[in-house]
Amino acid sequence: MMRHFLQIDGHSTEELCHILDTAESFTSVDDRAVKKVPLLRGKTIVNLFFEPSTRTRTTFELAAKRLSADVLNINIATSATTKGESLLDTLFNLEAMNSDMFIVRHPESGAAEFMSNYVAPHVSIINAGDGRHAHPTQAMLDMFTIRKYAKDFSKIKVAIVGDILHSRVARSQIEALNLLGAREVRVIAPRTLLPANISQLGVEVFQTCKEGLRDVDVIIMLRLQKERMQGGFLPSEHEYFQLYGLTSERLAFAKPDAIVMHPGPINRGVEISSEVADGPQSVILQQVEYGIAVRMAILSIAMGSHDKSDRDI
Amino acid sequence: MMRHFLQIDGHSTEELCHILDTAESFTSVDDRAVKKVPLLRGKTIVNLFFEPSTRTRTTFELAAKRLSADVLNINIATSATTKGESLLDTLFNLEAMNSDMFIVRHPESGAAEFMSNYVAPHVSIINAGDGRHAHPTQAMLDMFTIRKYAKDFSKIKVAIVGDILHSRVARSQIEALNLLGAREVRVIAPRTLLPANISQLGVEVFQTCKEGLRDVDVIIMLRLQKERMQGGFLPSEHEYFQLYGLTSERLAFAKPDAIVMHPGPINRGVEISSEVADGPQSVILQQVEYGIAVRMAILSIAMGSHDKSDRDI
């Protein structure tokens, strides 16, 4: 049983499939006139965000509310919790208020796992992004989207394009794709934006879109973190788009029915052209939609794990 | 059927009356021990505010919650969405999260209508104030208040006093009063605070309170936007009060049972004296109270329009 959800690594293929199947059952919830299910009624879920993110917080808030949970949004500037000690004091205080689950975003890698070592046995931690480490719920909604459109993982080639080095999203996607048995996982990036251990991640590495996109079924564009420009990792937005931006011409390298994904929010004209982002092969908004159902699945599975009677409510 | 509510103009007298009648039925909700009705249970309503406004956001939030909807508050600094493209990306992302309705406040005239052209058929847009253009829900709560106290529109003279030029509230009030058949609609303002096309709006124009307030049944004071001072539109707060501030002396020009209204928050001693604001003819707090019921009416009518089955929940 899955109590926390901290990263993809360490979970079994069966667990990931169970999440996807459960999410499938929640997509129908969205079509009903009344969109709520009472699964987590009376539960208190805390959005504990040490990094600002309206978008991700909102999807978790909606997922929790549609499960009928009470949601508490706590935004904490990192400065106030520079010492690990203070971080735990914050956590223990919120836990003492009978919180059942923490959805944690934190700029430092490992923060969610760190907290999971200290919470009481009936409390779950969901990682909503920690440093460069992992963003497993984003990866799962991406897997859900791929399964919806491309169907069979064993037959598809997936290319992830962009700043792999700084991307927690890419790390979690690569792990999930390999666990679910994708035929081939490719990364396309300049050398400066690849992690040193890239060869151990189970991916094929390409430097150009022309080669890397050839015959792929799924293209996942990463968001360009503009603050990376200052770090000397990248020349300019314009040059980046010239080399790695997804245009119609480059999309033509992929299979004709390849789907285009992006975790959002997109930088139009930087990593993707508007023509492609708004085109017929883009499933970017579907990702957002499925994100609610996938997060409902993860929240309800995690909550069900530590208290089976919860499921009977 | 009214799917969006973007401005008064374009709606029929019957539609406005239907809003007022529906609001009437919700005022009784406020008197019950349990103030909620389950009309919009399971619906997600997004307060999408590109301009800060605790007050208006709060009234919409309360109206939505009393209809049992889930409410999401999203505040976006305009700087982040300077391009229309980004505004639509924001909208489409929130829509993809299965939002059913957007309550939009935006500093640019036409923003709510712009969005209404792009949302999916099952999504409603309510204008909560766009630039200088319109603030139709405020106008409707004003109409509700007038009907409560002055009863028959065909017999009443209404004077709107203050900065007509910059007021989206005034524009919507004038349209609503004319649609509902008010006997006479007057505006009282210095020439510098009147729009160029004022003569086409169906109002009588007065420059002084002495003339303009004579024999009116309803006085609507506008809020003085203090930032206008810098623009050279106004000499000083003190001088403004000398010329246009509503004092007991000026109130005496109106009918003895005339009511005094103000959209709030009031600037005491600038556009209205405390004696009048707190006096027996003031219905300023009643406007606030009716504002909840009127917004409940508008939200439920709009939601009912695009999905008739919603009404049967």
Next chain:
Amino acid sequence: MMRHFLQIDGHSTEELCHILDTAESFTSVDDRAVKKVPLLRGKTIVNLFFEPSTRTRTTFELAAKRLSADVLNINIATSATTKGESLLDTLFNLEAMNSDMFIVRHPESGAAEFMSNYVAPHVSIINAGDGRHAHPTQAMLDMFTIRKYAKDFSKIKVAIVGDILHSRVARSQIEALNLLGAREVRVIAPRTLLPANISQLGVEVFQTCKEGLRDVDVIIMLRLQKERMQGGFLPSEHEYFQLYGLTSERLAFAKPDAIVMHPGPINRGVEISSEVADGPQSVILQQVEYGIAVRMAILSIAMGSHDKSDRDI
């Protein structure tokens, strides 16, 4: 019947015991699978905070939600309401929106009581901390914790340690302890941090921990407001800890089973050592937990007072 809860002073011993007994019944709510009770369903409770406080606001928000009330969080910078007039306008506007209860935190002593003189008969005011005056709900959760662990007030000696002068918490604790018949209430503080009228408060005054902590059953540490340093009231954090910080050595002066309390958030190494804060005698996190139940009790009793039919919902 208790309509407002503004300070401990003025309430009877019976009323305080009724709060503690009611809170006892709510602690079991926390153990149920579904933690909500429908007592305040349909009620609107406004968290009206003129001072930032995520922590206190959160506990009230959770208490209100577990009673099934709708909660509105309003944070107002004091600058916007420097005049008492504006404060009342804010209050009256929120009241007009059919709010049933205001939970008020304000930097000025007496603000909550001031408001209570003006609200409508069906509206309750709960003081969540006003200036240096009172913080009665904190005092009641402290009393609840003491009763849980130390059981019989008539047999216990309690020492409150720290900045009594600036502490609204200490004032309310002293009043509550005396009303509930504590055998002895001590304060331990440097002369500069004692109020002038300390001898009239019904406490024994000690300047050193060695004397003051001898044989006590309960130790309540106050939070050191670091901004006091600038005022010249205190030499340095380090020196303060040397003189008044609760260490294991000092804790040994108290009875062997004495409990250690703190209103939180704690400054480790300033007013308390980590060894003591995390040690077996510390009940600091239990205070947080009981705080929800005690606030549920106060909210429901206050709401029940002005409308008996509410209780039957």
